[in-house]
Amino acid sequence: MSTASSSSQPLTFPPVPVSSTLAHQSLRLLELPPELLDEVETQIKNPSKRRKLWLKSSVDIAPSTLAQGQRLLQKGFSGGGTTSVRDAEGKEGFLHLCTDDKIWAVKQVSTSNSVYITQTSDSSHGPRANDKGRDEGGDGDTSMAGVDEDGDEATLAKAAGSSTRGGGITTRAQVRNVLELIKVEPDEREIERRVHELTPLYHDVDDDVDPLDRSRMGSGTRSNGAEGVSPRNVLDNIPAPTRLIRDVMRKSCVFQLPQPTAPKGEEDKKMVYLPTPTLLLRRWKDFLQQCTISGVKLEKNDHVLRGNSLRAVLDGLVETEESDVGRALALNVTLAILRRLTDEVADDGRDPHTCDDPSLLDMDLSSPDSISEDQLVNTKLKFNPSLSRDVVGQWLLSSYARKRSLVPNSSADPSPAQGGLVLRVDEFISEWRHLLPDSWAMNCDMAGPVSASVDGVSVARDDQGVQVLRFASPSSGVAGSLAKDAQAQSQSQKKRKWHEKFGAQRTAPAVKR
Amino acid sequence: MPAVELRTTVLSQETNGTSPNPLPSLLHTPAGLAIMEIQGKIHGPPQDLATEDPEQSPAVHPIGRLEFPLYNPQEANEGKWMKKVYLYVGRHQRLTGEVKKLAKPMAVLRKVDENDLGSEGEEALEIVDVVKFRLLFSARPEPVGE
Numbered sequence: 103m104s105t106a107s108s109s110s111q112p113l114t115f116p117p118v119p120v121s122s123t124l125a126h127q128s129l130r131l132l133e134l135p136p137e138l139l140d141e142v143e144t145q146i147k148n149p150s151k152r153r154k155l156w157l158k159s160s161v162d163i164a165p166s167t168l169a170q171g172q173r174l175l176q177k178g179f180s181g182g183g184t185t186s187v188r189d190a191e192g193k194e195g196f197l198h199l200c201t202d203d204k205i206w207a208v209k210q211v212s213t214s215n216s217v218y219i220t221q222t223s224d225s226s227h228g229p230r231a232n233d234k235g236r237d238e239g240g241d242g243d244t245s246m247a248g249v250d251e252d253g254d255e256a257t258l259a260k261a262a263g264s265s266t267r268g269g270g271i272t273t274r275a276q277v278r279n280v281l282e283l284i285k286v287e288p289d290e291r292e293i294e295r296r297v298h299e300l301t302p303l304y305h306d307v308d309d310d311v312d313p314l315d316r317s318r319m320g321s322g323t324r325s326n327g328a329e330g331v332s333p334r335n336v337l338d339n340i341p342a343p344t345r346l347i348r349d350v351m352r353k354s355c356v357f358q359l360p361q362p363t364a365p366k367g368e369e370d371k372k373m374v375y376l377p378t379p380t381l382l383l384r385r386w387k388d389f390l391q392q393c394t395i396s397g398v399k400l401e402k403n404d405h406v407l408r409g410n411s412l413r414a415v416l417d418g419l420v421e422t423e424e425s426d427v428g429r430a431l432a433l434n435v436t437l438a439i440l441r442r443l444t445d446e447v448a449d450d451g452r453d454p455h456t457c458d459d460p461s462l463l464d465m466d467l468s469s470p471d472s473i474s475e476d477q478l479v480n481t482k483l484k485f486n487p488s489l490s491r492d493v494v495g496q497w498l499l500s501s502y503a504r505k506r507s508l509v510p511n512s513s514a515d516p517s518p519a520q521g522g523l524v525l526r527v528d529e530f531i532s533e534w535r536h537l538l539p540d541s542w543a544m545n546c547d548m549a550g551p552v553s554a555s556v557d558g559v560s561v562a563r564d565d566q567g568v569q570v571l572r573f574a575s576p577s578s579g580v581a582g583s584l585a586k587d588a589q590a591q592s593q594s595q596k597k598r599k600w601h602e603k604f605g606a607q608r609t610a611p612a613v614k615r
Numbered sequence: 616m617p618a619v620e621l622r623t624t625v626l627s628q629e630t631n632g633t634s635p636n637p638l639p640s641l642l643h644t645p646a647g648l649a650i651m652e653i654q655g656k657i658h659g660p661p662q663d664l665a666t667e668d669p670e671q672s673p674a675v676h677p678i679g680r681l682e683f684p685l686y687n688p689q690e691a692n693e694g695k696w697m698k699k700v701y702l703y704v705g706r707h708q709r710l711t712g713e714v715k716k717l718a719k720p721m722a723v724l725r726k727v728d729e730n731d732l733g734s735e736g737e738e739a740l741e742i743v744d745v746v747k748f749r750l751l752f753s754a755r756p757e758p759v760g761e
Contacts, residue, residue: 115639115682115684117680117681117682117703118638118682119677119679120678120679120680120702121675121676121677121678122657122676122677123674128726129723129724129725129743130723130725131650131721131722131723131724132722132723132724132742133717133719133720133721134719134720134721134722135719136719139720142623142722143745145623146623155620155622155623156621157618157619157620157740158618213652215652215653215654215655216653216656216657217650218650218651218652218653219648219649219650219651219723220650221646221647221648222637269635271637271638271649271651272675273651274648280721281724338617338618339618
């Protein structure tokens with residue numbers, strides 16, 4: 103049997119045999135926008151120790167939807183190209199691809215064409231395969247099928263013969279859905295809301311004992327038990343760029359503590375907590391006092407705190423605590439405050455914000471054992487006096503707002519008879535100044551903390567013409583239905599509102615900066 | 616839910632050293648993958664062939680061959696040769712297509728083998744390859760006689 107070639111011209115490029123490999127691999131196609139392509143190619147050439155690309159689901163925290171995003175990925179890969187994957191839109195949460203700085207929503211788009219992923223292969227055709235092919239001829243005219251098969255073989259043999267290279271290409275997967283990426287602009291307020299939802303609030307006994315809160319003296323709770331949340335949990339459950347989540351945690355003064363229930367043999371697992379403004383103020387006072395004791399002056403050296411001084415202050419703070427929990431708390435909350443109020447000064451041209459090396463202020467290094475001596479000594483932290491002043495003022499204002507919200511039966515318009523609930527502006531400013539080094543306190547002004555507050559704090563004049571701070575009561579406007587609320591519901595509502603107030607106040611400094 | 620890490624592999628490991636890429640250099644990728652898109656379906660041998668012959672699994676079935684009739688080594692990275700690509704299917708059919716640059720490059724993803732996962736047992740995906748061109752056959756098949 104002879105098959106003359108219909109092409110009379112010599113081929114300048116040898117033919118490439120094409121075959122199909124059954125038992126397809128599970129492969130997916132993901133389109134790469136230019137920024138992501140740059141990041142991927144950089145990662146390929148210079149692999150980084152830190153893992154940078156993440157796929158996260160944006161499902162709500164409801165238990166029934168927790169595994170949907172995971173199932174989407176599972177379904178996408180379990181059966182290879184032959185499995186049809188349900189579209190991610192609709193009931194299911196969106197999948198997001200997150201890098202350090204950017205985030206995309208992942209969308210599945212069906213391909214109407216047949217899309218094959220091919221791979222180079224050694225295309226060898228043994229006689230057994232040929233026999234199998236011949237056996238299939240039973241479905242039709244036997245002699246004609248046989249002729250076709252022989253023809254194919256001859257064609258392939260001819261192609262192989264004329265090729266100066268070995269092998270060909272074979273299909274490894276058929277793709278029916280392509281993953282497209284839609285750029286999403288992260289919403290910092292939404293990220294902050296999620297961080298505050300996920301991170302438990304730390305209550306310690308001292309925090310709940312308060313002159314204005316005597317009725318709840320016996321009901322303080324610790325939330326660092328089985329409900330602990332790890333830093334990884336927070337990062338995993340918020341579809342946002344990694345750096346932005348970390349920045350929100352830093353601005354909220356999120357801190358870590360070792361889990362107390364961990365067995366001694368195991369490595370300590372770190373849990374993250376949100377501090378109360380009262381806790382922050384107490385730690386800040388202790389820090390300033392320890393600076394005085396250690397002879398450290400924050401106002402000198404262009405507000406730079408050097409490693410040696412920092413070491414002395416931290417050691418002093420830890421020594422004053424009697425328990426392991428107290429020592430861990432003192433160290434970690436203080437470090438969280440320093441993360442919030444300072445920037446790390448770069449040495450030798452090293453930029454702390456972009457290099458991958460861990461920095462002292464990285465949250466993962468907040469236990470004494472993990473801070474190396476060289477790293478601590480070489481650290482330089484530069485305080486921002488105006489930022490520090492405003493942040494401390496906000497903590498103080500939030501502390502008063504929290505006390506007001508925890509007092510039962512509070513009214514929107516306190517009368518002079520309730521002198522303890524009225525706060526004069528000059529008294530507030532005086533207390534605020536005492537929380538700051540002298541040179542930082544010169545420009546204390548109510549505009550900063552009040553404008554940063556979104557929970558109804560305003561400056562007004564009382565009957566004698568004295569400026570006072572007026573706090574809107576959480577229950578104002580619903581006084582008629584207040585009596586109907588159950589105690590637990592009322593407490594839960596107040597706590598939730600406070601949580602939102604506290605979180606919202608921390609956004610403003612970033613806007614100002 | 617835990618986040619799924621998207622890793623980048625050392626792509627050159629995927630390439631089989633004994634099997635050089637037979638495609639034009641423009642279509643070469645580190646892992647030797649390519650994207651072929653056909654407006655239609657390739658009717659091939661029945662799927663169950665694989666189960667009937669376990670010794671030779673995965674079964675490899677010939678489809679045809681690719682030809683680049685206008686290929687010019689002088690214009691390897693662009694040029695007219697990209698406008699005409701032939702895909703011969705079987706003995707009597709030919710598809711005319713072209714090499715097209717993808718508007719957005721495509722990453723080929725696969726699930727990381729469980730043995731390569733760390734002790735944490737987390738799920739992970741990896742980028743096997745980045746493909747920037749595709750072979751697109753959108754015209755009707757033509758009859759050919761050899």
